[in-house]
Amino acid sequence: MQLITTILCGGAGSRLWPVSRELHPKPFIRLADGQSLLQKAFLRGAQLPGVAEILTVTNRDLLFKTQDEFREVNTNDLPTSFVLEPCGRNTAAAIATAVLQVIKRYGPDALMLVLAADHLIADQAAFEAAVAKASQLAAAGKLVTFGIEPTAPETGYGYIEAKGNEVLRFVEKPSLEKAQEYLASGRFLWNSGIFCFTAGTMLKQMELHCPEVFAASAACAELSREAQGNGFTQLELDNKSFQAVPDVSIDYAVMEKSDRIAVVPCSIGWTDIGSWTALGNLSPADESGNRILGDALTYGTRNCIIQSTDRLVGAVGVEDLIVIDTPDAVLVAKKSSAQDVKHIYAQLKATGHEAHKIHRTVHRPWGTYTVLEEGNGFKIKRIEVKPGASLSLQMHHHRSEHWIVVRGMAKVVNGDAELFVNTNESTYIPAGHKHRLENPGILSLVMIEVQSGAYLGEDDIVRFDDIYGRA
Numbered sequence: 157m158q159l160i161t162t163i164l165c166g167g168a169g170s171r172l173w174p175v176s177r178e179l180h181p182k183p184f185i186r187l188a189d190g191q192s193l194l195q196k197a198f199l200r201g202a203q204l205p206g207v208a209e210i211l212t213v214t215n216r217d218l219l220f221k222t223q224d225e226f227r228e229v230n231t232n233d234l235p236t237s238f239v240l241e242p243c244g245r246n247t248a249a250a251i252a253t254a255v256l257q258v259i260k261r262y263g264p265d266a267l268m269l270v271l272a273a274d275h276l277i278a279d280q281a282a283f284e285a286a287v288a289k290a291s292q293l294a295a296a297g298k299l300v301t302f303g304i305e306p307t308a309p310e311t312g313y314g315y316i317e318a319k320g321n322e323v324l325r326f327v328e329k330p331s332l333e334k335a336q337e338y339l340a341s342g343r344f345l346w347n348s349g350i351f352c353f354t355a356g357t358m359l360k361q362m363e364l365h366c367p368e369v370f371a372a373s374a375a376c377a378e379l380s381r382e383a384q385g386n387g388f389t390q391l392e393l394d395n396k397s398f399q400a401v402p403d404v405s406i407d408y409a410v411m412e413k414s415d416r417i418a419v420v421p422c423s424i425g426w427t428d429i430g431s432w433t434a435l436g437n438l439s440p441a442d443e444s445g446n447r448i449l450g451d452a453l454t455y456g457t458r459n460c461i462i463q464s465t466d467r468l469v470g471a472v473g474v475e476d477l478i479v480i481d482t483p484d485a486v487l488v489a490k491k492s493s494a495q496d497v498k499h500i501y502a503q504l505k506a507t508g509h510e511a512h513k514i515h516r517t518v519h520r521p522w523g524t525y526t527v528l529e530e531g532n533g534f535k536i537k538r539i540e541v542k543p544g545a546s547l548s549l550q551m552h553h554h555r556s557e558h559w560i561v562v563r564g565m566a567k568v569v570n571g572d573a574e575l576f577v578n579t580n581e582s583t584y585i586p587a588g589h590k591h592r593l594e595n596p597g598i599l600s601l602v603m604i605e606v607q608s609g610a611y612l613g614e615d616d617i618v619r620f621d622d623i624y625g626r627a
Contacts, residue, residue: 161201252373264356278425303345309335436461548622555609
């Protein structure tokens with residue numbers, strides 16, 4: 157029986173703002189060891205015995221960023237595939253489209269292990285043992301969830317009341333008093349959001365318990381584009397029909413209704429990185445209980461989480477604070493209010509502020525750009541293009557651009573001319589000119605772009621040709 161590890165990489169991670177943004181969400185956050193949460197999820201699934209492929213369901217805007225993350229750690233060239241969502245429609249839709257894709261390629265008996273991209277699991281051996289037990293139950297026609305043996309009366313997780321592998325009931329996030337009761341009873345497990353089932357079993361249970369979700373997902377899949385390459389497959393879901401899929405979780409749609417549910421109780425060192433307190437607790441505390449990542453000095457400061465990678469932070473005489481410094485935004489919060497950071501994110505999104513969506517450094521398929529400074533009528537960027545990569549052939553209506561190469565060599569299309577621009581050389585592109593930037597070398601190309609014009613928004617772009625399919 158083939159095992160398809162399925163990673164759900166969605167959501168904005170709003171409680172981890174300002175590091176987590178819409179186009180740089182929580183799974184891409186790098187931990188102290190240099191790996192992202194998404195990379196750890198990939199490795200966790202790739203190391204399982206018998207795994208045939210890693211299938212990732214994510215937003216289509218995150219495809220190239222996800223591929224870059226996987227490329228760093230996929231040393232064994234395990235096949236990868238992607239289901240690309242135009243928007244978020246919750247976990248039931250994500251799993252339905254993944255199930256359809258797996259059945260199409262592997263058949264209904266294929267085993268699927270569904271992982272979240274933002275969890276940590278410290279004990280890989282215990283995890284593999286739990287997957288082995290879950291696989292046996294799934295092969296017998298069960299929808300299996302993983303129940304984490306609780307270590308504290310946690311109010312931020314849902315619970316499962318269980319008797320052996322039998323699920324008695326699912327319980328929503330409880331009050332502290334209820335959580336203490338659950339812990340003392342020994343009958344309750346944390347609901348991890350990890351699942352195992354055969355694709356055919358989930359298909360039948362979705363048809364029975366959430367037919368609207370499944371029918372809409374199937375209709376969308378029929379209208380969607382599929383592309384295949386060397387070692388990868390991707391299904392780009394049709395935008396209009398996917399928006400018609402009901403927005404509901406897999407727990408509510410299927411798991412809480414089906415009579416084929418089983419649970420594997422386990423102790424695998426599981427952590428749901430859902431807030432700055434959870435993320436901060438991954439770093440060792442100093443003698444005053446402070447957890448510091450980056451450049452910070454403290455005096456008379458206790459039990460704080462401080463993160464700053466670009467600037468020095470000084471903290472004097474404060475306690476129980478979260479201080480997160482990024483190049484374009486700073487968060488200061490009480491540790492007891494860590495769950496409420498999402499309200500700042502919501503306000504930014506409601507007002508259209510870019511700080512909910514992107515960082516000052518923005519990742520693109522071809523590399524990155526960083527906004528160094530902007531003001532009335534001008535913007536200055538640092539652009540880095542990967543070897544062999546190329547920006548689209550494009551044009552701007554409202555701005556002109558001046559490109560200065562500071563490292564490497566650029567191949568430039570500027571109107572009707574094609575030229576090479578070397579280090580310490582520049583070229584000027586008037587508004588209305590078609591242009592393209594390419595790195596023909598084997599080292600990264602770095603250049604400074606100075607934009608001038610009445611409107612400098614990123615949406616002032618007309619693409620004529622693009623190797624990444626964005627035209």
